[in-house]
Amino acid sequence: MRDGIVLDKVALNLGTADFDFDCHIEAGVITAIAGSSGAGKSTLLNLIAGFERPQSGRIFIAGTEQTASHPSERPVSVVFQDHNLFAHLDIFTNVALGISPSMRLSSQDRDRVENALSRVSLAGFGKRMPGSLSGGEKQRAAFARALLRNKPVLLLDEPFASLDADLRLQMSALILDLHTETANTVVMITHDREEIARIADRILHVEKGQIATDEAKADYLSRFAAPVSPLSGTV
Amino acid sequence: MLTTAERRRGIGAGLTVLAAVILFVGTAVVTLLAWDGDQSASRLFSAYTWSILRFTLLQAALSTLLSVVFAIPVALALARRPRFVGRAWILRLMALPMGLPALVGALGLLGVWGRQGILNGWLTTAGLEQPVSVYGLSGILLAHTFFNIPLAVRLLLAVLERLPAEYWLLSASLGMKPVSIFRFVEWPALARIVPGVAGLIFMLCATSFTLVLVLGGGPAATTLEVAIYQALRFDFDPPRAIALAFLQIAVTAAVIGLIALLPAATDTVRTAGRKVLRLDGRSAASRLWDGLIIAIAVIFVASPLLSVLIAGLRADLWKLISGPRFIQAATTSLVIAVTAAVIAVSASLAIITARQAIRDRRDPVLAARLLSASLAGTSSLVLVVPPIILGTGWFLVLRQFGNVAAFAPYLVAFINAMMALPFAVRVLEPALNDHRHQTARLAAALGIAGPAKWRLIDLPILTRPILTALSFAMALSLGDLGAVALFGSSDLVTLPWLVYSTLSSYRTNDADGLALILGMICLALTILGTSGDKEHENA
Numbered sequence: 032m033r034d035g036i037v038l039d040k041v042a043l044n045l046g047t048a049d050f051d052f053d054c055h056i057e058a059g060v061i062t063a064i065a066g067s068s069g070a071g072k073s074t075l076l077n078l079i080a081g082f083e084r085p086q087s088g089r090i091f092i093a094g095t096e097q098t099a100s101h102p103s104e105r106p107v108s109v110v111f112q113d114h115n116l117f118a119h120l121d122i123f124t125n126v127a128l129g130i131s132p133s134m135r136l137s138s139q140d141r142d143r144v145e146n147a148l149s150r151v152s153l154a155g156f157g158k159r160m161p162g163s164l165s166g167g168e169k170q171r172a173a174f175a176r177a178l179l180r181n182k183p184v185l186l187l188d189e190p191f192a193s194l195d196a197d198l199r200l201q202m203s204a205l206i207l208d209l210h211t212e213t214a215n216t217v218v219m220i221t222h223d224r225e226e227i228a229r230i231a232d233r234i235l236h237v238e239k240g241q242i243a244t245d246e247a248k249a250d251y252l253s254r255f256a257a258p259v260s261p262l263s264g265t266v
Numbered sequence: 267m268l269t270t271a272e273r274r275r276g277i278g279a280g281l282t283v284l285a286a287v288i289l290f291v292g293t294a295v296v297t298l299l300a301w302d303g304d305q306s307a308s309r310l311f312s313a314y315t316w317s318i319l320r321f322t323l324l325q326a327a328l329s330t331l332l333s334v335v336f337a338i339p340v341a342l343a344l345a346r347r348p349r350f351v352g353r354a355w356i357l358r359l360m361a362l363p364m365g366l367p368a369l370v371g372a373l374g375l376l377g378v379w380g381r382q383g384i385l386n387g388w389l390t391t392a393g394l395e396q397p398v399s400v401y402g403l404s405g406i407l408l409a410h411t412f413f414n415i416p417l418a419v420r421l422l423l424a425v426l427e428r429l430p431a432e433y434w435l436l437s438a439s440l441g442m443k444p445v446s447i448f449r450f451v452e453w454p455a456l457a458r459i460v461p462g463v464a465g466l467i468f469m470l471c472a473t474s475f476t477l478v479l480v481l482g483g484g485p486a487a488t489t490l491e492v493a494i495y496q497a498l499r500f501d502f503d504p505p506r507a508i509a510l511a512f513l514q515i516a517v518t519a520a521v522i523g524l525i526a527l528l529p530a531a532t533d534t535v536r537t538a539g540r541k542v543l544r545l546d547g548r549s550a551a552s553r554l555w556d557g558l559i560i561a562i563a564v565i566f567v568a569s570p571l572l573s574v575l576i577a578g579l580r581a582d583l584w585k586l587i588s589g590p591r592f593i594q595a596a597t598t599s600l601v602i603a604v605t606a607a608v609i610a611v612s613a614s615l616a617i618i619t620a621r622q623a624i625r626d627r628r629d630p631v632l633a634a635r636l637l638s639a640s641l642a643g644t645s646s647l648v649l650v651v652p653p654i655i656l657g658t659g660w661f662l663v664l665r666q667f668g669n670v671a672a673f674a675p676y677l678v679a680f681i682n683a684m685m686a687l688p689f690a691v692r693v694l695e696p697a698l699n700d701h702r703h704q705t706a707r708l709a710a711a712l713g714i715a716g717p718a719k720w721r722l723i724d725l726p727i728l729t730r731p732i733l734t735a736l737s738f739a740m741a742l743s744l745g746d747l748g749a750v751a752l753f754g755s756s757d758l759v760t761l762p763w764l765v766y767s768t769l770s771s772y773r774t775n776d777a778d779g780l781a782l783i784l785g786m787i788c789l790a791l792t793i794l795g796t797s798g799d800k801e802h803e804n805a
Contacts, residue, residue, distance in 0.1 A: 082435055082543055102545060103441025114430035119454040128450065132442040 034058040034094050035216055036079055036184065041088035043078065050074050050240035056233075058093070058183075061210060061217040063227045065251075066237035072220045075237060076186055079218065081105050093183050093216075103132075107184040108177035112192045115173035116161040122148070122172050123157030129176035147175040151205065167198040171205065178209060185209075187219035191226065203229045228252055272715065273623040277634075280620020280641050283613045287644050287687075290680060291651050294659025295515075298508050301662055309509035314485070319513050322489040325403060325478075326471035329410035330464050336411065337418030338460075340563045342452060343556035344419070345426035346547040356560065357423075359567055360416035365792025366571075367745025368413070368476035369762050370785040373769070373778060374570030375409050375481070376400055377577050384573065405481035410474065414467045416567055421463050425455050431542045438545035447546055465525035472517055473652045475748045476762075480769075490514040491654045495751055498658060511655045519650050577775075578782020586779045595764040599744050602675060602760065606682035607739035611732060613683070614690040617641045618698050645691040648684040656681050657752040674753035678760070681749040686739035693738060697731035737795035741788045761787075 035058035043050045050071050056062050064072045077083040078090060081102035090098045097105050108129075116125045127136055127144045136144075148154055151171040161169055170190055177185055187206075191199045207230055210217055221227060227234060227248065234251040236244040244251075309315060347353065363371060378385050379400040386398055399405060429451070437447050475491040482488055488496070490510050497507035547556060586592055624630050624638040648656070660677050664670045705723050709715070714723060747762040754763040761784045769777040 080435075080439065082438070082545070101441075102435070102438040107439075109435070109439050111432045111435070114432035115436065117433060117436075117450060117454070119458075120450060124450075128440050128442070132437075132440045132446045134446075134450075 036093075036218070037089075037091040038075075038078065039089045039091070041078060041085040041090060043074065043083060043085050045074065045083075048074075048240055050078075052078065052088075052240075052242060054235060054242045054245060056216065056218060056235070058216050059214050060232040061206070061219065061230050062233045062235060063231035064218065064220045064235050064237060065222070065227065066243075070237045071240040072237050073188060074240070075235075076109075076188055076218065076220055079105075079184075080107055080109050080186055105184075106182045107186055108180045108182045109186045109188065110170070110173045110177055110190045112189040115176075116169055118161050120161075121157065122153065122159050122161065122164070125161065126157075126172060126176045126179060129179040143179060144175075147179040148172070150178060151175045165198075166194050167201060170194065170202060174205060174209065178213075181213070182215070184216045184218065187217065189220050189222070191221075191223075199223075199226065200229075206230055224252070224255060273626060276619040276623030277637070279616035280623070280637070283616045283620075284637070284641055284644055287613070287647060287684070290684070291647050291656065293663060294656045295651060297659045297662045298511055298655070301504055301508055307509070309506045310512065312509075315506075315509055315513065317485070318488055318490055318493045318510065319517070321403075321487065322472055322517065325406050325410070325487075325489065326468050326474075328403075329407055329414065329471040330468045332407060332411045333414040333418050333467050334460060334464050336563075337415050337422055337463075338456065339559045340415070340419045341422035341426060341456075342448070343559045344423050345452075346544055346552075346556055347560075348427075348542050348544060356564060357420070359564065359571075360419050361792070362571060362789060363413045363416045363567065365741055365789050366413075366785055367747070367762055367788050368409075368474070369480065369745070369747050369765055370574055370781045370788075371413060371570060372409055372477055372480040373577070373765075373781045374572075374574040375405070375412060377573030377778075378569045379405070379408055384569070401481055402484075402487045403482075406474075406478055406487060409477040409481055410467075410471045412567065412570060413477075414470060415563065417470075418463050418467060419563070421459065421466075422456055425459050426452065427542070429455055434542065434544050434546070442546075444546060444552065462525060465521060469518065469521050469525065469649070472521060473514075475652075475654060475751070479747070479751070480766075490517065491652065491748070494654050494658055498661060498752060504662060507658050511658055514655060515651060518652060522646070522649055574778070574782055574785055577778035578785075581775050581779025581782070583779050583783070586776060587783065591759065591764060592780070595759045595761050598675065598758065599760040599762075602679045602682060603740040603743040605679040606686060606743040607736045609680070609683035610686035610690045610739040611694070611735050613687060614645065614694050614735065615698075615732075617645060617691060618695050622698070622702055645687045648687060653681045653685055653746070653748045654752070656684065657749050661752055670753065671755055671757050674755070674758045678749045678753060678758070679743075682743035682746055683739070685746065685749075686742045689738050689742065690735040693735040694731055697728065701727050734795040737791045741791040741795070744791070745784065745788045 036056040038052040038054050041050075041052045048069075048071070052071075052075055064075060066072050074083060078085060079092070081097065081100060081104075085098065088098075089096055093106050095106075102109075116122070117128075120128075123144060124134065126147060127134060127140065130136065130140050130143065145154070145157065148156060151174050153168060153171055153175060156164070156168070156172070161172070164172065173190075191202050194202065203226060206217065206219075209215075210230075219231070221231075231248050234244075234246055234248060235242055236246075236251075344353070344356070377383055379398050380386065381400075383400065389398070398408075400408060433451050437451055442450065472489070473491060474489065475495070478487070478489045478492045479495070482492060490513055494507045494510045494514065497503045497510060547553070587596075621638050621641055624634045627634065630638070657677070660673075660681075661670060664673050664677070667673075701724065705727075709719055709723050744760075745762060747766060750758065750760045750763045751766075754760070754767070759767075761780070765777055765780045765784060768780060
C-alpha cells in the first residue's frame with residue numbers, strides 16, 4: 032500500500048447526501064481541498080480524521096489501514112477554523128493535552144510544551160486564557176499542540192477563515208516553516224485561491240460528494256489565469 | 267430611533283407600573299412593619315421561630331444537594347447521547363413538572379411513595395415495613411427533588427449542548443478518556459453554572475409552600491411560609507406571622523443577593539452549522555451506565571405523573587366536572603388566571619418598553635438610568651417578598667375595612683400577577699429586544715411609527731411570545747395554592763383550593779380526579795406556550 036493517505040472506494044451516506052471518495056493524497060506534500068459549500072470537503076476531512084466512519088471502502092494512512100480506528104489512534108493532528116482551544120483552560124494546559132490527555136506531565140514534558148509555544152512565538156503565554164488572545168495567537172497555540180503531537184499528517188479545516196489578510200499571510204508562512212521542518216503531510220480545506228497559490232502543492236477539487244479533479248498547483252491556477260470577460264462574466 | 271412621543275409614552279407606562287408595584291408591595295410591607303412591632307420583635311427571637319428557620323434552611327439545602335447531585339449524571343448521560351430514539355420525549359418529560367401545579371405533583375408522589383403507594387406496596391410485599399415515608403422531611407425532599415431534578419437537568423444539559431462541537435472532536439482526536447473529558451471539558455463548563463442552578467433551586471425550596479403544606483406540617487417539618495399560613499389561618503396570631511414574614515424576607519433577600527454575585531452561565535456558542543459528534547461513551551460499560559441513569563430519572567419523574575393519570579381516571583370525572591362546586595371553582599380560577607395573566611403581560615410589556623425607551627437615548631441622565639434599574643428590579647420584587655407575605659400584609663390591611671372575603675378574588679389575582687411578572691418579563695424581554703434590534707432602524711428609516719408600526723411590524727412577530735407569556739402566567743395562576751390558601755372560603759373556591767379541601771376531607775378519589783383535571787389544564791397551557799420552541803426542545 033502506498034504512503035500518504037488512501038481512500039479506497041470509500042462510501043458514506045449522511046441522510047440527504049451521498050459521498051464517494053476514491054483518491055490518493057501524496058505523503059510529504061501540502062494538499063488543498065477546494066470546492067463549493069456542501070460539496071463534501073469537511074466530510075472528506077472527517078473521514079480521514081476518524082470523526083466519520085465509512086459504510087464501505089477502506090482508509091489507509093501512512094501505509095496502515097485506519098478504517099475502523101478511533102481518531103486518537105490515527106497518525107493525524109487536526110486544527111479547526113474555531114474552538115481549537117478549550118476556553119476555560121489556560122494555554123499551557125491546552126497545548127499540553129497534546130502530549131498527555133490526562134495531564135500527567137514530567138518536567139521534560141513541561142519543557143517540550145514551553146518549547147512548542149516558543150516555536151510559534153507564544154513564549155510566556157502559557158498562563159494566559161484563550162479569551163485574552165487574538166485570533167492569530169489562538170491558532171498559533173493550536174499549531175503548537177499539533178507540533179507537539181508530532182503526527183505525520185496535519186489536517187486543517189479552514190484554519191485561517193476567521194483571520195484578517197495580514198494574519199493569513201503570517202499563518203501561511205508558519206505552516207510552510209513547520210512543513211519544511213517536519214516534512215509531514217498537510218491536508219487543508221480552503222476557499223481562498225491566493226492561499227492555494229501560496230502554500231499548496233496539489234489541489235483536490237470536491238464536487239457533489241466526489242473528487243472531481245486532482246491536479247498540481249500550476250494546472251489548477253492556470254485555469255484561473257485568463258482575464259474575466261466583462262460581458263459574459265465567465266472565465 | 268424612537269420618536270419623542272413614543273419615548274415619553276414608553277417611559278410613562280413604565281413609571282405607572284413601577285408606582286403600582288411599589289404601592290402594592292409597599293403597602294403590604296409597611297403594614298407588617300407597623301403592626302404591633304413590639305410583640306412581633308419578641309416573637310422573632312423565640313425558640314419556635316428559630317427552629318422553623320433552621321428546618322426551612324435544612325430542607326432547602328438538602329433538596330438542593332440531592333437535586334443537583336442527581337441531575338449532573340443525568341445531564342451528562344443525555345449530552346453524551348445526542349441522538350437516540352425517545353430522547354426528545356425524555357426532554358419533554360423533564361419539562362412537565364415545571365408546568366405541573368405543586369399540589370398535583372404532591373398527589374402523584376403520594377400515589378407512588380405514600381402508605382398505600384405503588385412503591386411502598388412493592389417494598390412491603392418484599393418484606394419491608396413502611397420503608398419510605400412520604401411525610402415529614404423525607405417526603406419534602408422527595409417532592410422537591412421530583413420538581414427540581416428535571417429543572418436542573420434541563421439547565422445543565424443546555425450548558426453542555428452549548429459547548430462548541432469542536433470540543434468533542436478535539437477530545438476524541440487527543441485520545442481523552444471519560445475521566446479526562448469530565449475533568450477538562452464537562453466539569454469546567456458545569457462548574458460555572460452549578461452555583462447559580464443550586465441557588466435557584468435553594469430559593470424555590472426555601473419558599474416552597476404547597477408541598478410542605480401537604481407533605482410536611484407539624485412543628486418538626488414546617489417551613490417559614492407554611493408557619494406564616496398556620497399562624498394566620500389556624501391560630502390567628504398576627505405578631506407571629508409578622509415575625510416569620512420578616513425572617514422569610516431576610517432569607518429570600520440574602521439568597522437573591524448571593525445568586526446575583528454568582529458568575530453568569532458561559533456565553534460560549536455552538537459553532538454554526540457543525541453537527542455535534544460524540545465519539546466518547548461508546549463502550550458497553552458507558553452505554554449501560556448512561557442507560558441506567560436515564561432510566562432511573564425517567565422512572566422517578568414519570569411514575570408520579572402516571573400515578574396522577576391512573577388515579578384520576580378511576581374517579582367519576584363526569585360527575586366531578588358537572589358538579590356545581592367544580593363549575594364554581596373552574597370559573598373563579600379561569601377569571602383569576604386570565605386577569606392575572608393580562609395584568610402580568612401588560613406590566614411586563616410596559617417595563618420592557620420603558621427600558622428600551624431609556625436605552626434609546628444616546629446618553630441617559632442619572633435619573634433615567636436609575637429608573638431603568640428600578641424597572642429591572644421591579645419584576646423580581648415578588649421573589650424577595652413572596653406571595654404568602656403579600657397576602658399576609660394585605661390581609662391585615664383589608665381587615666380594617668371589614669370583610670376581607672369581599673376583596674379576596676381581586677387580591678389573589680394581583681398576587682398571582684406579581685408571581686407571574688418575573689416569568690413574563692423573562693419570556694418577553696429577549697423577544698422584544700431581538701425584534702427591536704432587527705427592525706428599529708428600518709422602521710425609523712421608512713417612517714413607520716405608531717399604530718401602523720404595531721400592526722405591520724410588531725404584532726406579527728410578537729404575537730407568539732406574548733401568547734407564550736400569557737399561557738405561562740395563566741398556568742402559574744391556575745395551579746397556585748399559596749395566595750388562595752389565606753383567602754380561600756366557601757365564597758372563594760379555586761381549582762387548587764377545591765383539590766386541597768377535597769383531599770383534607772379524605773375524599774381521596776375525588777381529589778385524584780380533580781387533580782388530574784387541574785394538571786391537564788396547566789400542562790396543556792405550558793405545552794401550548796412552548797410548542798414550536800426549538801430551544802426548549804433541544805434544552
